[in-house]
Amino acid sequence: MQIKTEYIQISTKGHSDMVDVTPQVNDILSESGMKEGQVTVFATGATAAVTTVEYEPGLLRDVPEALNRIAPEGAHYHHDATWGDGNGNSHVRASLVGPSLTVPFVSGRLLLGTWQQIVFLDCDNRSRQRKIPVQLIGK
Numbered sequence: 001m002q003i004k005t006e007y008i009q010i011s012t013k014g015h016s017d018m019v020d021v022t023p024q025v026n027d028i029l030s031e032s033g034m035k036e037g038q039v040t041v042f043a044t045g046a047t048a049a050v051t052t053v054e055y056e057p058g059l060l061r062d063v064p065e066a067l068n069r070i071a072p073e074g075a076h077y078h079h080d081a082t083w084g085d086g087n088g089n090s091h092v093r094a095s096l097v098g099p100s101l102t103v104p105f106v107s108g109r110l111l112l113g114t115w116q117q118i119v120f121l122d123c124d125n126r127s128r129q130r131k132i133p134v135q136l137i138g139k
Contacts, residue, residue, distance in 0.1 A: 005134070034138040047094050048120065054115040073125065097123075
């Protein structure tokens with residue numbers, strides 16, 4: 001069993017911006033030479049998340065709109081009262097989606113569905129440069 005850790009660097013717009021990182025994860029897997037195992041994509045920081053979605057224009061609008069209904073910008077958050085940074089909703093959104101995703105791979109290919117991509121979701125209230133760890137465990 002081998003373990004390999006690489007990183008993806010992206011720029012995000014914040015405000016529940018979704019970035020498809022599937023191509024970069026596929027590249028990391030391909031370059032690893034591993035054929036069977038699991039890959040974990042992790043969002044460092046408490047205002048980002050990783051999930052799967054069909055990466056298409058409708059859902060690029062639907063997901064942020066749904067998150068805004070659940071944890072709206074401008075609502076009262078105790079976090080904002082404590083820190084004054086105005087991103088309490090960002091923390092709530094990120095915690096609901098979750099910080100990581102593990103995807104199995106077989107024959108050197110991710111076992112994603114036809115319409116399923118790995119997305120990084122930046123819930124912060126500002127644009128950011130993000131460094132995303134991608135860890136492969138396999139053979």
